[in-house]
Amino acid sequence: MGGLFWPSALRGLRGGPRVPGRSPLVRPGSGLPPALKRGPSWTRERTLVAVKPDGVQRRLVGDVIRRFERRGFTLVGMKMLQAPESILAEHYRDLQRKPFYPALIRYMSSGPMVAMVWEGYNVVRASRAMIGHTDSAEAAPGTIRGDFSVHISRNVIHASDSVEGAQREIQLWFQSSELVSWADTAQHSSIHPA
Ligand code: IDP
Ligand code: MG
Numbered sequence: 771m772g773g774l775f776w777p778s779a780l781r782g783l784r785g786g787p788r789v790p791g792r793s794p795l796v797r798p799g800s801g802l803p804p805a806l807k808r809g810p811s812w813t814r815e816r817t818l819v820a821v822k823p824d825g826v827q828r829r830l831v832g833d834v835i836r837r838f839e840r841r842g843f844t845l846v847g848m849k850m851l852q853a854p855e856s857i858l859a860e861h862y863r864d865l866q867r868k869p870f871y872p873a874l875i876r877y878m879s880s881g882p883m884v885a886m887v888w889e890g891y892n893v894v895r896a897s898r899a900m901i902g903h904t905d906s907a908e909a910a911p912g913t914i915r916g917d918f919s920v921h922i923s924r925n926v927i928h929a930s931d932s933v934e935g936a937q938r939e940i941q942l943w944f945q946s947s948e949l950v951s952w953a954d955t956a957q958h959s960s961i962h963p964a
Contacts, residue, residue, distance in 0.1 A: 814951075816846065816887050817894045817930045818939040819901075823881035825926040826850075830918055831884050834927060837900060837914065838888050842961040847887035847940075847949040853879050860942055870923065877923065885943045891962050894936050897929040 819838065821831050839845070858878050865871050888897065902913025906925050909916035919926045930936035940949075954961070 814889055815891065815893050815933060815936075816889045816940060817897050817936040818928070818943060819886045819888055819897055819930075820928040820943075821884040821886075822878060822924075822926055822928060823883050824877075824924040825918070826882050826884060828918070828926075830926060833918070834914060835886075838886075838897070841890075841896065841900065843888040843890040843893055843897075844952070845886060846889045846951060847944050848884065849944075849948065850882050850884050852882050855879055857942060861939060873923065887940055887944060887949055894930055894933050898931060901927050901929045 819834070821834050825831065825834065835845070855875055858875050859866075862871065862874060862878075865874065868874075890896070900914060902909030902915035904915075904925065905922045906915050906919040907922070909919070909925075911917060914927050915925045930939050
């Protein structure tokens, strides 16, 4: 083995012929065509997903994370917290006049929740499809609400319903320093075309 390896290594040190692209000094990806070096052409869409207090109590955090990871989305932020009423009031500001609003705020602040930011191609629309209908009774089997909940007032999970809403909610729940941008280390994404 050593006899096969060392002569070629020494040739490299002496400035002899080298195999193109094999130098350890070549940065990964630098041999790629310009279009592939730039990174993904799709917009880095992000959404807020939260496992609500009932989901945490029922130990469903892992199931939720697994579904989003398996779908191919990227986790860029996550924290557990007992939500302050002030944040919940801002989060659900459009529902303030609904009869169920006081009970909703009580329930959402009743115990810890896990807030996450997921990133990926069309993640806002896809995550709404993954969580299912607001009313658990209407939620299709296979969706998170359809698989894990029976009542609209204990529907396990939140996901932003529009790109604009997602931006607002992410800023409400996370400091920008709490979000981590990272990309596939593979030169060719196995999730979607670059
Ligand atoms: P969404 O969570 O699917 O986006 P929204 O209409 O934004 O649904 O409502 C926010 C949350 O308020 C729901 O997830 C649910 O927890 C609660 N909610 C909505 N409608 C009702 C209701 O009629 N009774 C009790 N709780 C409700
Ligand atoms: Mg909503």
